[in-house]
Amino acid sequence: MSYNFQFNVINEYLPYLMEGAWFTIRIGFWSIFYATIIGLILATLQMSHNRFLKICTVIYIDIFRTIPLVVLLIWIHYVLPIFIGTSFTPEQSAILALSLNGGAMASEAFRGGLEAIPLTQMQASYSLGFSHFGTLRYVVIPQAVFSTLPPLTNVYITNIKNISVTMIIAVPEIMFRAQEVMVQTFRPLELYTAAAIVYIVLIVVFSYAMRFLEKLRKWEPI
Amino acid sequence: MSDQAFVKVENLTKSYGDDIILQDISFDMPKGNVLVLVGPSGCGKSTLLRCLNGLEEIQGGAIFVDGFQIDGASAKELRQARLKIGMVFQRFNLFPHMTTLDNITLAPMKLLGQSGQEARKNAMELLEMVGLPDKAKAYPCNLSGGQSQRVAIARALAMKPELMLFDEPTSALDPEMKEEVLNVIKRLRTEEHMTMALVTHEIHFAREVADRIMMVADRKIVEENDAESFFSNPQEERTKQFLRLISH
Numbered sequence: 001m002s003y004n005f006q007f008n009v010i011n012e013y014l015p016y017l018m019e020g021a022w023f024t025i026r027i028g029f030w031s032i033f034y035a036t037i038i039g040l041i042l043a044t045l046q047m048s049h050n051r052f053l054k055i056c057t058v059i060y061i062d063i064f065r066t067i068p069l070v071v072l073l074i075w076i077h078y079v080l081p082i083f084i085g086t087s088f089t090p091e092q093s094a095i096l097a098l099s100l101n102g103g104a105m106a107s108e109a110f111r112g113g114l115e116a117i118p119l120t121q122m123q124a125s126y127s128l129g130f131s132h133f134g135t136l137r138y139v140v141i142p143q144a145v146f147s148t149l150p151p152l153t154n155v156y157i158t159n160i161k162n163i164s165v166t167m168i169i170a171v172p173e174i175m176f177r178a179q180e181v182m183v184q185t186f187r188p189l190e191l192y193t194a195a196a197i198v199y200i201v202l203i204v205v206f207s208y209a210m211r212f213l214e215k216l217r218k219w220e221p222i
Numbered sequence: 223m224s225d226q227a228f229v230k231v232e233n234l235t236k237s238y239g240d241d242i243i244l245q246d247i248s249f250d251m252p253k254g255n256v257l258v259l260v261g262p263s264g265c266g267k268s269t270l271l272r273c274l275n276g277l278e279e280i281q282g283g284a285i286f287v288d289g290f291q292i293d294g295a296s297a298k299e300l301r302q303a304r305l306k307i308g309m310v311f312q313r314f315n316l317f318p319h320m321t322t323l324d325n326i327t328l329a330p331m332k333l334l335g336q337s338g339q340e341a342r343k344n345a346m347e348l349l350e351m352v353g354l355p356d357k358a359k360a361y362p363c364n365l366s367g368g369q370s371q372r373v374a375i376a377r378a379l380a381m382k383p384e385l386m387l388f389d390e391p392t393s394a395l396d397p398e399m400k401e402e403v404l405n406v407i408k409r410l411r412t413e414e415h416m417t418m419a420l421v422t423h424e425i426h427f428a429r430e431v432a433d434r435i436m437m438v439a440d441r442k443i444v445e446e447n448d449a450e451s452f453f454s455n456p457q458e459e460r461t462k463q464f465l466r467l468i469s470h
Contacts, residue, residue, distance in 0.1 A: 123277055124315035128329040128381060129304040131297065138328060143319050220363035222318045 009187045010194050017191075020177030021198045027091060027173060028160050028202070031098035035159060038103025043110035057107070064104035069165050072097045077169045094166035094173075098159055105155040113148030114140060146217045153210040157203055164199065174198045228253040228288055228417055229274065229385065235282030236269055243269050245441040247283070251434075253384075254415045258422060258432035258449070262464065267421045267438045268312075271387050274419065275307045276300045287385060305333060308378030312390040314370040316362040322349070322373050323358040326380045334381065341380070348376035352406050368399025375406055386410065388420040392427075400424065407431060425468055429453055437461050 010017065042060060045053045064072070076097050081087035088096065117140050125135040167176035178195040182188050227250035236244040243266040251257050259267040272278045273285060276292045285292040290303050316325050326348060327341035336344070349355045352372035362370055371391055378386060388407065392400040404427050410416040411431055422428055428435060428449070435452040437444040437460070445458045456462050 120311065120313060120315045121317065124309075124311060124317070127275055127277060127304060127307070127309040128377070129301045129333050130329065131301055134332065138332065139317055143317075146319075217319075219319050219361040222316070222363050 020174035024173040034099035035102030039106025042107035061104045090171040094171045102159045109151035113144040116147045230286040233283035258428040261438035308383035309387045314374045386418045
């Protein structure tokens, strides 16, 4: 292969591209934030004894786990405004779609983490005189936080990768910006490689941060 | 008070669906008494023990502990009753995310309103009693089975219970470790005069520690007697058969 890499195109458009990277980080942060909240709410409702609430969560999870992200993005950005009368910025639509989708995934991770705590732990807590709520607060959740981290990390990584898909509704994240610059400079190899590297760095840094959180655990499950 | 029943079980029936586990069980326990439940595996003696603090619902009959009716109690009443009933499990069930000290002090602080200082002081005294003061800062994953079970006993005692339930406390332990746990239980009897109900397969220990022994098999109480007569002069054929089997 006799391709001449000319990375000066990256240098030349660096501020523009970095702005795209910043968009990626911002969308990633907010969608992970909201997905976590949605996931926690869904997992808690699923643990409740109310059948109606349980069915609602199952419907939510089934809907947002099965709609492909591209369909969800386009639906939220182009169809939803027809119903509600106001439109979203591409960034808002992206955060909404990624949060709804990520929330469904995160709730499954939380549920797995909560269910991984043996029933005998709850019985020990009840036998001491703790209520259901006290048992969740002092015994189940502090343990579940850690058992949830590895599956949750996978959910979040998928979420970050999915940000690149939002270019189809013109969210100016790094992949979209790379394409824009490419159209002007005809340097696809350098630009798409740069976009790839941004995603790799983001995810590597993120997963190390999550691993650091996992290491905060001073105890071993028994 | 001493001759009045501290624990009273009347015509208890326990079933899972159509499966009847225990039928028409009645017995009394005076305060300060040690009752040992023996019987073949799966006969429901552990289930019976768990009914006493309401961990299992019963389908018929009534259970009274210190005059309070356990079955049919509201969740809040049941929590109040459980404050007086300590339980020790076969697999210890220590909270793995807490140190030994935190395991023992959690419930007294959150449920009895003890200050941290007071709870820790009591916990250290209990750890002295079970011979593990040097393990206060250890996590359960770094304790042996015998140590874990002694911590679990200390955790239950920290609530100053009036009744202790032991569900096969030594079944998951090596012979050497059994001894250290059994010694703690013996001390509870001789020094604290604790009212205790134990499920165990340690027949020699049962003979030593029990005031009364109850043999449970085929859903019912086959025989109940004071410890000495139970072993030296069993009345029922089922009991004789059981004692022959386990004495091998």
